[in-house]
Structures are given as C-alpha cells and as structure tokens.
Amino acid sequence: xETPIIPLATEEQKQAEETWRKSIPAQxxxxxxxxxxxxxxxxxxxxxxxxxxxxxRAHQAELTEDDVQAxxxxxxxxxxxxxxxxxxxxxxxxDYLRNALxxxxxxxxxxxxxxxxxxxYTTGVRANNPALVRREVGxxxxxxxxxxxxxxxxxxxxxxxxxxxxxxxxxxAGLQIAGKEIDAQAQIGQxxxxxxTIKAKATRLQVQANPNTALRSQKTGKVLDKxxxxxxxxxxxxxxxxxxxxxxxxxRISQTSREIERFVEADIDFSLFHQSLLDIVxxxxxxxxxxxAKALGLERYEQLVAELPRHLQNSFVEERLRxxxxxxxxxxxxxxxxxxx
Numbered sequence: 001x002e003t004p005i006i007p008l009a010t011e012e013q014k015q016a017e018e019t020w021r022k023s024i025p026a027q028x029x030x031x032x033x034x035x036x037x038x039x040x041x042x043x044x045x046x047x048x049x050x051x052x053x054x055x056x057r058a059h060q061a062e063l064t065e066d067d068v069q070a071x072x073x074x075x076x077x078x079x080x081x082x083x084x085x086x087x088x089x090x091x092x093x094x095d096y097l098r099n100a101l102x103x104x105x106x107x108x109x110x111x112x113x114x115x116x117x118x119x120x121y122t123t124g125v126r127a128n129n130p131a132l133v134r135r136e137v138g139x140x141x142x143x144x145x146x147x148x149x150x151x152x153x154x155x156x157x158x159x160x161x162x163x164x165x166x167x168x169x170x171x172x173a174g175l176q177i178a179g180k181e182i183d184a185q186a187q188i189g190q191x192x193x194x195x196x197t198i199k200a201k202a203t204r205l206q207v208q209a210n211p212n213t214a215l216r217s218q219k220t221g222k223v224l225d226k227x228x229x230x231x232x233x234x235x236x237x238x239x240x241x242x243x244x245x246x247x248x249x250x251x252r253i254s255q256t257s258r259e260i261e262r263f264v265e266a267d268i269d270f271s272l273f274h275q276s277l278l279d280i281v282x283x284x285x286x287x288x289x290x291x292x293a294k295a296l297g298l299e300r301y302e303q304l305v306a307e308l309p310r311h312l313q314n315s316f317v318e319e320r321l322r323x324x325x326x327x328x329x330x331x332x333x334x335x336x337x338x339x340x341x
Contacts, residue, residue, distance in 0.1 A: 026266035031173075034276045036247070037279045040149040043147075049149070055145040060295060070126075086278065088107075101270075105251040108280070111281055113130075119292060146287065149283075154241070154243075163192055168181065168185035196239065199242065289301075298329045301321075
C-alpha cells in the first residue's frame with residue numbers, strides 16, 4: 001500500500017490562520033457593539049419608549065438663562081463631535097475606516113458623554129468628572145430613566161456578578177455576529193461581565209495602594225495580597241452599577257496604545273463596526289436631546305436648533321428633532337421653560 005501524502009499547510013494558509021487568530025479580540029469587540037445595536041433595534045419602538053416612563057414624564061427643571069447657555073454649549077460639543085464622526089463615514093472606504101479607528105472610537109465616546117452631561121445638567125448634576133458622571137447615570141439606568149433597550153446593568157461583587165433586565169444574558173456568547181436576540185443578549189452579558197471584572201480589579205489595586213483604605217490581615221496588620229469573596233464584597237459599593245455607559249467607556253483607547261493597533265491590523269468588517277457605532281450614537285444622543293427639550297420646553301429647544309452654527313444647520317440634529325424629539329412631546333403637555341429668578 002502506498003503511504004498517504006498529507007499536504008502541509010502553505011505559507012498563505014498559515015498567514016491566513018495567523019491573521020484570523022490575531023483578529024479575534026477585534027472581532028469580539030465588533031460583536032459586542034453590533035449586539036448592542038441589534039438589541040436596540042429589536043427592542044425599540046417608533047416613539048423610542050421615553051414617553052411611557054414615569055421618570056421622563058415627571059422630568060422638569062428650573063433653569064436660568066446662564067444654565068440654558070451652559071446646556072447649549074454641551075449640546076454643540078456633542079453635535080460637532082457627531083458631525084465629525086458622520087463625516088468619516090461619508091468619506092471612508094474600508095481601508096479609511098480601518099485607520100480612522102484612532103479617532104472614531106474616542107469621537108463616539110465623547111459625543112455621547114457630551115449629550116449625557118447636557119441631560120444630567122437638567123437633573124442638577126453639573127460636574128464633568130467621568131467617574132461621577134458614570135456613577136450618576138448608573139443610578140438613572142437603575143431608576144428606569146432609560147427605555148428598555150438600554151436599561152440593562154450588572155451589579156454584585158467580583159465572582160458573583162448579576163445581570164439585570166437582560167434575560168438571555170446567561171447563554172454562552174459565540175464568535176459570530178449576532179443573528180438572533182439570544183446571540184445579542186449573550187454577547188452584551190459577556191461584555192458587561194468582562195467590563196465589570198476590569199473595573200473590580202482596578203478598584204482593588206487602587207484601594208490596596210492607599211495605606212488609608214487598604215484591607216489588612218486581622219492577624220498581622222499587613223496589607224492583604226490574597227482576597228476571599230468576602231474581601232471583594234467589601235469594595236463592591238465602590239463599583240456602582242455597570243451599564244451601557246461603562247461599555248462605551250471601553251472605546252476610550254489611546255491613539256498610541258498597542259490596543260488600537262490590534263484593531264487596525266485585524267481582518268474584520270470595519271464598515272459594519274462604524275455603522276453600529278453611528279446607530280448607537282444617534283439613538284443615545286436622541287434620548288438625551290429629548291430630555292433636554294422637555295426640560296427647556298419644546299419651543300425654546302426648537303429655537304436652539306434654529307440658531308445652530310452653519311455646519312450643523314439642516315443636518316441630523318434637525319432630523320432627530322422632527323422624528324425623535326417632537327413626537328415625544330407634542331401629544332403630551334409640553335412644559336414652558338421656567339426661568340429662575
């Protein structure tokens with residue numbers, strides 16, 4: 001009998017396999033943001049869900065003209081950054097979008113954060129410290145200030161995390177783009193757990209590096225280097241809740257970081273990644289704009305939009321006002337802006 005000849009992998013095959021292996025982290029990241037967008041699109045309705053929330057219906061603010069100007073400045077920052085993000089999509093082919101990740105990741109993060117700060121300002125939260133902003137928005141998520149598609153969150157101590165308002169999050173996440181709601185929720189659940197794990201470990205390092213906060217051995221008084229579940233539970237309060245806004249914080253990747261190079265060199269669908277980010281940005285900014293419009297009064301908000309800088313006139317801002325913001329407010333009593341003395 002002849003000895004069977006087993007063909008060896010060619011250099012091209014080896015290179016393709018190596019590229020695929022290196023692309024896995026970037027593919028997982030794409031999966032996460034595609035899953036978030038998929039979940040939003042599946043669970044959203046024509047009204048965006050805000051008008052049915054008691055928190056939204058009760059939302060009002062007493063604002064001075066200086067307050068209105070401060071909010072306007074935040075919204076301009078939000079919209080100008082979104083404008084730049086959209087311009088990249090219009091300019092870009094696949095190769096351009098690949099290299100544009102250096103700025104599109106932080107742009108997506110900062111446009112959402114600027115819109116969020118404008119909303120928080122109307123609730124009385126007027127700080128811009130990122131940790132404080134994430135803590136406050138986490139509380140709002142838990143209080144049902146956001147529609148069902150983005151009301152999910154993680155809580156609990158390291159090793160004992162619980163996922164809320166995402167009933168399919170316990171299923172095993174695959175390496176494929178979500179094609180069903182079960183896939184999307186599984187991937188979002190994994191994203192929540194990995195992000196909360198990173199936060200928990202970073203918090204432990206921060207606590208233990210400070211002699212005044214470090215947990216110590218009851219026997220020796222020395223700073224603990226090995227932790228039990230009870231030790232993790234002692235710092236859980238420092239974590240707050242892990243929400244969509246913490247997941248978006250993962251986009252804050254330094255331009256000089258090796259992490260961003262892993263994405264640029266990966267073999268993934270960059271157009272799909274960019275579109276997913278754009279859709280999430282538009283959805284969240286629309287929600288925050290609606291809250292601001294309710295606090296200002298629709299007429300005052302319309303005036304704000306009418307006075308936009310030239311590059312933002314007749315743009316997505318006006319389109320969202322017409323399709324997302326106005327429908328939330330016109331069938332209900334729209335408050336008139338109450339100016340504080």
